[in-house]
Amino acid sequence: MKRPPMSVNMDDVQEQPTEERAVTAAPPAPERAEVTASSSRAVESSDGPPKMYRRRTGRVLAGVAGGLADHLGVKVLWVRATFAVLAAFGGLGLAIYALLWVFAPQASRDEPAQTENPKERQQAYGMVALGVGLTVAGGAITGLFSGWVGLPIAVALVGLAVVWREADESQRRRWRVGAKSGVAGALLGGGGWSAAVRIFAGVALVMTGIGVIVLRDSTSFAQVQFALIAVIATLIGVAVLTVPFWLRMMRDLGEERRARIRTDERAEIAAHLHDSVLQTLALIQKQAESPREVARLARGQERELRGWLYGPSGYGKPQQEESAGEAGMLSQAVATACGEVEDTFAISVQQVVVGDTELDEQLSSLVQAARESIVNAAKHAGVEEVSVYAEVEPTSVTVFVRDRGKGFDPDTVPDDRHGLADSIRGRMERNGGTVRLRTAPGEGTEVQLEMPRKTTAKTSQGAT
Amino acid sequence: MTDNQQARQPVTVFLVDDHALFRAGVRAELESITDEVRVVGEAGSVAEAVAGITRMRPQVVLLDVHMPDGGGAEVLRRLRTELPDVVFLALSVSDAAEDVIAVIRAGARGYVTKTISSKELVRAVVRVAEGDAVFSPRLAGFVLDAFADRPGSEPISDPELDLLTPRERDVLRLLARGYAYKEIASELFISVKTVETHVSSVLRKTQLSNRYELSRWASDRRLV
Incomplete structure (x- = not known):
């Protein structure tokens, strides 16, 4: 052949x-x-134990609880309640939630949308409030962070949540509109000004929180200002320095993927045409004097x-x-x-x-x-x-x-x-x-x- | 019936196909075996076809389903409302349900595959020129399938359009079994004219019904 x-x-x-x-x-x-x-979907789920994915729809904060519930096959309410209760132990629930948020990928857009009822959603909000309350209470009782130190930490956490959530959003927007190249595309994902504002607000919250903790002994406003400026300057410097690198990596990645798909496709078609059509044409030339054949x-x-x-x-x-x-x-x-x-x-x-x-x-x-x-x-x-x-x-x-x-x-x-x-x-x-x-x-x-x-x-x- | 046609003016035909070789072949075949049809023009692209058909006003257009820039369905979309007198007969190598149903729903009066014999092609052209529909066995199969009652299919919103009568079903089955209109007529003890009426009615339902299968097949193709 x-x-x-x-x-x-x-x-x-x-x-x-x-x-x-x-x-x-x-x-x-x-x-x-x-x-x-070799199709991408098959590869995702082929080897190893089933992965956990965060829910893309029907989520309240980041879809961690929902995803974990899907993964373990239990009701989402129980997962949320567990997180809330664990939050009482020195914020353990929060820490687990954050780690899962970082390491579990979002469910891809091919997943069917989750149905959710308003009641479940209300319960979820209740659980979030309960978790926050228990964290604060637990912290106060164990004396892990006393008094006003809790406040800046909370501020920083909220800022972190805002930025991470925005990262999820941008990923989803990119899924929707197709890959965008460039750091701006990766960061904002076509979300425009509102996304930029949200990210900026989140970053500001985180920096405020950290700044306040670091500088809690020195109450001088000038020092706070100096620290903030230093942090901002560093961040901007890092961003500017790595822009070309990010840009190139993103572009290469997309280009490479497209090229690979094209090559595979072409190889498959060529192989098929060779094995079938070319062979038959060669045979027909040999048999030209026999119309029946x-x-x-x-x-x-x-x-x-x-x-x-x-x-x-x-x-x-x-x-x-x-x-x-x-x-x-x-x-x-x-x-x-x-x-x-x-x-x-x-x-x-x-x-x-x-x-x-x-x-x-x-x-x-x-x-x-x-x-x-x-x-x-x-x-x-x-x-x-x-x-x-x-x-x-x-x-x-x-x-x-x-x-x-x-x-x-x-x-x-x-x-x-x-x-x-x-x-x-x-x-x-x-x-x-x-x-x-x-x-x-x-x-x-x-x-x-x-x-x-x-x-x-x-x-x-x-x-x- | 055939005596009448020979006395009449030949049916004017316009060929649309992006393969020049195929156009030449069909033209030679049609002109050599009969004087019932006359090829008045041909086109190799959607734009050419729209211009040529508008100028020549043929009775029948033999329309290739697969062409660049939207294919036969696009030609139909552009000309259907402007030239209601021109009849389109789709001609294709593809046997995919999406293709067949899409061009029928875009307004073609019939569908035949390119492997059809020249004699049958002439018969099909004359038939659509007279206002009848032409169903290949495979198209009949697709339509039967689309109108089949199967568990879980959508509720019928318009019985007038979404259901076939038992008689229409019988006619379609015989068409799918490879029977000619005349054979169907004698099989069912009805006249050829009645068979033609049934087939035309099935064509109308295929074009207008909102049954899920039909719209899905049609939309599948439009997306690609």
């Missing part, structure tokens, strides 16, 4: 039909499976490419639709059977499937019987085209195989011809199905196969 088309020899020509059949018989080709595995090759290739482009697990479909195992579906089985007959007898089989369902033993027999009917039409009817129509109904599955060919008189079929009697009628009746035959010499033939459905399991949608 990997040889360049120039060097295709007669061995390739000989083995091509079997290869094609192998491909159609096993629809989820390995290359497609790899594509799924050329038509067979072209038809097989068309079917394969069509499956790749538009099929249920095809290239053109969004990847999340790939989840269902389509190998065991009726439509797939019918398509495979039709394809095999097309290849073997060099005719065209026009197939329409309405509805779809999972394949069980009876339905497999139905498909086998249908395949045998198509083979009969291909062998005896003397036509170029056979129509196959399958419909999944709530109580039964029907398949019609029709040709406009010679037709025959059912009474005059010689006894030694087993096709209809054994392969079709016998197979159907053993499984509780029925066969009806409409034919007359010169009128074409239609085989009608009906198989009752054992289970009324879910009928999936989508005609193929």
